[in-house]
Amino acid sequence: MDFTLSSEHLMVQKMVRDFATKEVQPTIKDWDRRQAMNPDTLPRMAELGILGICIPVKYGGQGFDYISLGLVCEELEAVDTSLRVVMSVHMGLNSLALLQWGTEEQKQRFLVPQAKGEKCAMFGLTEPGVGSDVANMSSTARRDGSDYIINGEKMWISLATKAHHILWFTKTDSTTKDPHEGITAFMIETDRPGVTRGDLHGKLGVRAGSTGWVNCSDVRIPKENRIGEEGEGFRIAMSALDNGRYTVGSGATGLIRASLEASVKYANARKAFGKEIGKHQLIQQKIAYMVQKYEAARLLYLRAGWLKNMGLRNTRETSLAKWYATDASFEAANDAIQVHGAYGYSDEYDVERYLRNSRGAIIYEGTSEIHQLMQAGYALGYREDGALRCELPAYDPQVWQAE
Numbered sequence: 001m002d003f004t005l006s007s008e009h010l011m012v013q014k015m016v017r018d019f020a021t022k023e024v025q026p027t028i029k030d031w032d033r034r035q036a037m038n039p040d041t042l043p044r045m046a047e048l049g050i051l052g053i054c055i056p057v058k059y060g061g062q063g064f065d066y067i068s069l070g071l072v073c074e075e076l077e078a079v080d081t082s083l084r085v086v087m088s089v090h091m092g093l094n095s096l097a098l099l100q101w102g103t104e105e106q107k108q109r110f111l112v113p114q115a116k117g118e119k120c121a122m123f124g125l126t127e128p129g130v131g132s133d134v135a136n137m138s139s140t141a142r143r144d145g146s147d148y149i150i151n152g153e154k155m156w157i158s159l160a161t162k163a164h165h166i167l168w169f170t171k172t173d174s175t176t177k178d179p180h181e182g183i184t185a186f187m188i189e190t191d192r193p194g195v196t197r198g199d200l201h202g203k204l205g206v207r208a209g210s211t212g213w214v215n216c217s218d219v220r221i222p223k224e225n226r227i228g229e230e231g232e233g234f235r236i237a238m239s240a241l242d243n244g245r246y247t248v249g250s251g252a253t254g255l256i257r258a259s260l261e262a263s264v265k266y267a268n269a270r271k272a273f274g275k276e277i278g279k280h281q282l283i284q285q286k287i288a289y290m291v292q293k294y295e296a297a298r299l300l301y302l303r304a305g306w307l308k309n310m311g312l313r314n315t316r317e318t319s320l321a322k323w324y325a326t327d328a329s330f331e332a333a334n335d336a337i338q339v340h341g342a343y344g345y346s347d348e349y350d351v352e353r354y355l356r357n358s359r360g361a362i363i364y365e366g367t368s369e370i371h372q373l374m375q376a377g378y379a380l381g382y383r384e385d386g387a388l389r390c391e392l393p394a395y396d397p398q399v400w401q402a403e
């Protein structure tokens with residue numbers, strides 16, 4: 001086992017850390033208060049190549065590996081979760097699904113502009129009536145000649161009002177014995193007639209991001225926009241979640257680190273009972289737990305990233321990395337507020353935002369309960385991952401960096 005990051009990893013890490021700390025950190029509190037996304041964020045992430053970081057160069061990306069994606073997410077979320085959410089939907093849930101399942105023609109049409117950051121992408125699985133139980137979705141697609149007509153509404157969609165493409169999951173057959181087999185995936189351009197969308201306000205966290213709804217009313221799309229075969233949508237969605245959850249787990253690791261760093265700084269400065277609060281053992285205990293959580297979360301996501309690089313199935317390991325890191329980031333942010341006392345309760349300091357931002361990740365991309373069911377299922381022998389028709393390609397530097 002080699003835990004050393006390569007010079008490419010360190011370069012990517014530094015580039016993203018500089019962007020997040022120098023360009024985002026100074027104004028993030030204002031955007032969070034305004035409950036709006038800074039319009040410069042996506043163009044700047046595109047310009048820096050972040051939106052195509054682990055996509056092969058020949059598809060418009062930067063050709064870095066999957067561990068680089070994890071490092072990017074850790075750095076982004078150490079400053080604000082809204083930045084990492086962009087990577088979760090644009091890269092983890094959409095672009096990597098295209099790399100895995102798309103035809104060559106679909107990669108040229110959709111993946112290339114996404115990797116270059118000319119177009120931004122999102123993921124539409126959740127509906128007003130279903131989240132975890134996706135097989136019971138009510139969105140429909142019916143064939144009309146060589147087109148499909150899509151109807152339905154997706155809810156809680158990250159980048160709802162910002163993205164140009166949505167990977168939309170819908171029922172094409174409601175008569176299958178297993179309802180999972182009746183779902184199909186489509187790529188829908190959001191400028192098609194019949195697509196409407198809006199943002200939700202009043203969220204607990206990720207306030208500097210866009211979360212909303214997308215509605216399709218008789219939206220006509222050609223069959224060339226269908227990703228995979230009819231009935232393959234559930235498998236595509238679950239494999240996309242293997243990548244989305246990786247970004248959530250690595251991002252949450254960054255949030256633990258941010259909570260730890262803020263707590264260490266404060267504990268070394270604030271005095272109580274004649275000494276720095278860091279000298280009190282109960283404060284030390286909180287700091288120690290944050291260190292423990294950070295290191296464990298980091299190892300779990302690096303293992304998942306390594307499995308991806310090797311082209312090995314990682315559903316089980318990625319689920320564990322996501323479940324552990326998201327629960328741990330909430331606990332770390334909560335402890336960070338405690339370390340800061342009353343000041344932690346105010347938005348004068350960042351830690352209250354960390355706590356609010358950490359909460360959503362315990363719900364999206366599989367609630368903690370769903371991950372517990374998965375982990376118990378694997379351990380008990382109830383659950384096993386079969387081979388997929390299309391697997392996520394292993395990282396091969398020669399192929400990925402070739403023009």
Ligand SMILES: Cc1cc2nc3c(=O)[nH]c(=O)nc-3n(C[C@H](O)[C@H](O)[C@H](O)COP(=O)(O)OP(=O)(O)OC[C@H]3O[C@@H](n4cnc5c(N)ncnc54)[C@H](O)[C@@H]3O)c2cc1C
Binds near residue numbers: 131364369
């Ligand atoms: C900020 C944010 C961003 C999001 N972005 C996206 C996005 O971009 N795209 C997208 O498609 N979705 C997105 N979501 C939606 C998210 O994926 C869903 O909220 C999530 O899957 C849970 O679904 P639900 O909210 O309908 O809860 P439900 O599935 O209704 O669950 C409610 C509760 O019941 C529990 N529960 C459900 N089934 C079981 C069971 N079998 N056993 C035990 N407990 C169970 C759940 O764990 C939960 O505690 C986002 C959500 C948030 C908050």
